[in-house]
Amino acid sequence: MKKNKALVIVDVQNDFCPGGSLAVPEGDEIIPLINNLSLKFKRVVATQDWHPRNHVSFAVNHPGKKVYDVIKYKGIEQVLWPEHCVSGTSGADFHTNLNTENLNLILRKGTNPEIDSYSAFQENDKKTITGLEGYLKNLNVRQTYFCGLALDYCVFYSAMDSIKIGFETYVIIDGTKGIDSPEGNIDKVLREMKECDIKIIKSSDL
């Protein structure tokens, strides 16, 4: 694979897989395919959702609120999730089946207790960058390929920022699984991504 293409593996962590606190249905089933994909790219980035225990996105930190409630915090809409991917816990570790041998960069996001970060490029305030854009541009990456979890949250927001930045952006559909919350969300984000010229491809197209 040419060197101006990068694979971004989003949040393949225990808490997003069956048995985890915010499990994506069948989330672990994409891992063998992702392991194969990572052999085909020269540049491979993996992200980890990496939250402090007092993180704004955890329903338990908002007395009277429950999981999946949506609140406004400092002017930003925030979905409240079960506690997940607490930094340094086993829930935040990569799933054991994920082959980490070929990863060039591990990028942790969501570390600010007051701001969530679905996108690998910027936090949900749409201001605070993670540094991934600079990293990829410095390596002359022109095309980004996304896989991982969850399709309708972190994969979606990452791909949308990627195309806005100007990368030719691909989502490898069989390398991702979604939460589909609220119901219909997966269809909605797929439509939105196509409208924004993000290419939805199958791994067999590569």
Ligand code: VGL
């Ligand atoms: C994610 C919800 C909360 C994701 C992260 O990785 O898609 N979803 N935090």
Ligand code: ZN
């Ligand atoms: Zn999170």
